[in-house]
Amino acid sequence: xxxxxxLLILSLLPLVVMAQEDNCLTxxxxxxxxxxxxxxxxTRDVHIQKGLSCADCHGGDPSxxxxxxxxESRGWRGVPDHLEVPAFCARCHSDANYMHEQNPSLxxxxxxxxxxxxxxxxxxxxxxxxxxxxxxCHTVHQIANARTxxxxxxxxxxxxxxxxCHADADYMAEYGIPTDQYDGYRKSVHGEALFENNDLxxxxxxxxxxxxxxxxxxxASISHVCGNCHAMQAQLFDKSPHSKAFEENxxxxxxxxxxxxxxxKPGDQMVGNKEPAVCVECHSEGDGTRGLDVAAxxxxxxxxxxxxxxxxRAALDEAIAKGMMxxxxxxxxxxxxxxxxxxxxxxxxxxxxxxxxxxxxGYEKAKEVQTNSAALIDEYFFRRKGLGLATLFITLLVVALxxxxxxxxx
Amino acid sequence: MTENKTSRRGFLGVFLGGxxxxxxxSILYPVARYITPPALSEAKLSQLKLDFxxxxxxxxxxxxxxxxxxxxxxxxxxxxxxxxKALTAICTHLDCTVQHRPDLGIIWCSCHNGRYxxxxxxxxxxxxxxxxxxxxxxxxxxxxxxxxxx
Numbered sequence: 001x002x003x004x005x006x007l008l009i010l011s012l013l014p015l016v017v018m019a020q021e022d023n024c025l026t027x028x029x030x031x032x033x034x035x036x037x038x039x040x041x042x043t044r045d046v047h048i049q050k051g052l053s054c055a056d057c058h059g060g061d062p063s064x065x066x067x068x069x070x071x072e073s074r075g076w077r078g079v080p081d082h083l084e085v086p087a088f089c090a091r092c093h094s095d096a097n098y099m100h101e102q103n104p105s106l107x108x109x110x111x112x113x114x115x116x117x118x119x120x121x122x123x124x125x126x127x128x129x130x131x132x133x134x135x136x137c138h139t140v141h142q143i144a145n146a147r148t149x150x151x152x153x154x155x156x157x158x159x160x161x162x163x164x165c166h167a168d169a170d171y172m173a174e175y176g177i178p179t180d181q182y183d184g185y186r187k188s189v190h191g192e193a194l195f196e197n198n199d200l201x202x203x204x205x206x207x208x209x210x211x212x213x214x215x216x217x218x219x220a221s222i223s224h225v226c227g228n229c230h231a232m233q234a235q236l237f238d239k240s241p242h243s244k245a246f247e248e249n250x251x252x253x254x255x256x257x258x259x260x261x262x263x264x265k266p267g268d269q270m271v272g273n274k275e276p277a278v279c280v281e282c283h284s285e286g287d288g289t290r291g292l293d294v295a296a297x298x299x300x301x302x303x304x305x306x307x308x309x310x311x312x313r314a315a316l317d318e319a320i321a322k323g324m325m326x327x328x329x330x331x332x333x334x335x336x337x338x339x340x341x342x343x344x345x346x347x348x349x350x351x352x353x354x355x356x357x358x359x360x361x362g363y364e365k366a367k368e369v370q371t372n373s374a375a376l377i378d379e380y381f382f383r384r385k386g387l388g389l390a391t392l393f394i395t396l397l398v399v400a401l402x403x404x405x406x407x408x409x410x
Numbered sequence: 411m412t413e414n415k416t417s418r419r420g421f422l423g424v425f426l427g428g429x430x431x432x433x434x435x436s437i438l439y440p441v442a443r444y445i446t447p448p449a450l451s452e453a454k455l456s457q458l459k460l461d462f463x464x465x466x467x468x469x470x471x472x473x474x475x476x477x478x479x480x481x482x483x484x485x486x487x488x489x490x491x492x493x494x495k496a497l498t499a500i501c502t503h504l505d506c507t508v509q510h511r512p513d514l515g516i517i518w519c520s521c522h523n524g525r526y527x528x529x530x531x532x533x534x535x536x537x538x539x540x541x542x543x544x545x546x547x548x549x550x551x552x553x554x555x556x557x558x559x560x
Contacts (some may be wrong), residue, residue: 345520
């Protein structure tokens with residue numbers, strides 16, 4: 001009897017499942033494009049993956065088959081207008097209690113921050129339908145968290161997500177802001193690290209501008225923004241005499257020398273008393289400061305160290321290529337590299353004495369590597385000469401043996 | 411004629427003996443050089459005995475010292491809790507040397523503000539991977555460092 005009951009229950013199960021079927025997907029998949037239709041895209045959406053359904057956002061009764069009836073059914077919200085999207089998403093995302101049930105680690109302040117952003121201010125204040133709302137950045141039906149590789153907010157995709165509007169000169173025309181940020185970023189040291197080296201630690205747009213509360217960093221906050229990663233440079237600069245001078249002249253801290261989006265890989269040519277050094281953009285002969293003299297001395301010290309490092313590298317590479325045991329020198333060379341990095345970083349203090357001391361110490365270490373590597377190379381040639389000599393001796397011995405045997409035979 | 415033969419034989423004998431000696435020398439010299447330990451030695455990778463003690467680490471301003479483990483640079487430091495720990499000292503982001511920051515309670519890379527906890531876990535900034543932990547054995551005041559996988 002028990003077995004019959006179980007069979008009955010199992011045979012009825014498909015009917016129960018059918019009754020709960022999401023008719024939204026069933027109908028929409030009939031007429032939507034498999035490549036881009038929302039009902040197909042949605043399988044990669046975090047909301048569906050977490051068990052939510054179309055009706056959880058759009059409202060309506062998903063068990064109904066007639067669309068007109070669905071529109072009349074409970075809680076129907078349909079497709080929100082551009083201006084209504086933030087509230088549409090915030091219905092859940094600003095509800096701390098609800099979000100705690102779904103994902104306790106997710107913040108619930110996105111709407112609050114969005115209202116402080118340029119996007120939010122224009123959307124709510126000027127009813128601007130062109131500014132970004134939630135779905136402009138997160139997409140509509142393929143929303144995924146920023147760690148998901150196909151997400152529009154994944155670091156590798158985010159620059160293009162912002163560029164979709166910000167690099168479109170026609171679209172941005174009425175706002176009067178530049179549209180070359182993406183081009184600049186792509187060529188920058190950060191863009192290169194991200195796109196060419198796949199370094200996900202490289203900053204993308206939102207690391208400097210914020211995401212939901214996106215704003216251009218203010219004058220005072222630039223060194224804080226850059227200092228998040230370039231902490232040492234920011235600390236040294238803040239204590240340097242330039243910090244006050246920049247502030248008094250309304251020069252943004254890092255940007256004045258390094259630019260903003262097109263931040264090129266800094267080179268030693270940036271420091272010095274003549275072009276292309278950035279120092280000459282403010283300092284000139286007889287300007288009443290020691291600026292150009294200090295710049296020239298810093299440039300010389302760093303150049304001397306960089307050259308010594310390159311020579312040490314060349315000598316070390318030669319010793320490696322010759323198969324000599326270079327473990328200690330490679331190890332010592334790493335110290336030289338570290339000292340070069342530290343000296344270059346110290347430039348942000350503009351303290352000549354400290355820079356000269358550090359550069360000299362690095363130079364001595366580089367010369368040590370070069371001398372030791374040269375000794376290893378000498379050792380290699382000594383071995384080669386030894387091998388040649390041994391070959392000569394062996395050949396002579398063979399010849400002598402041959403002559404001796406002939407003599408014995410005769 | 412006999413004299414001539416003798417001197418030619420003598421010459422050949424000397425030539426042969428000298429050649430044999432030189433050959434022997436050219437074989438024995440590399441053997442001797444191979445047996446003599448080289449001036450530059452590579453640390454044994456299975457274990458490293460540090461030439462400083464815990465007190466030396468405590469005596470440093472940031473309670474940390476660097477050591478060379480084979481081809482790697484390591485950092486040994488003393489935590490707030492007085493525990494001695496050792497990690498690889500090369501940042502996993504762009505190979506800078508990390509440092510102990512007792513004021514922040516972290517291992518810090520000054521190049522891009524990369525931060526690691528005392529177990530080597532990357533906790534903030536760009537480093538993509540943790541630092542590797544070394545095993546420390548302190549026997550009668552002498553510190554021995556080894557790798558977990560060694």
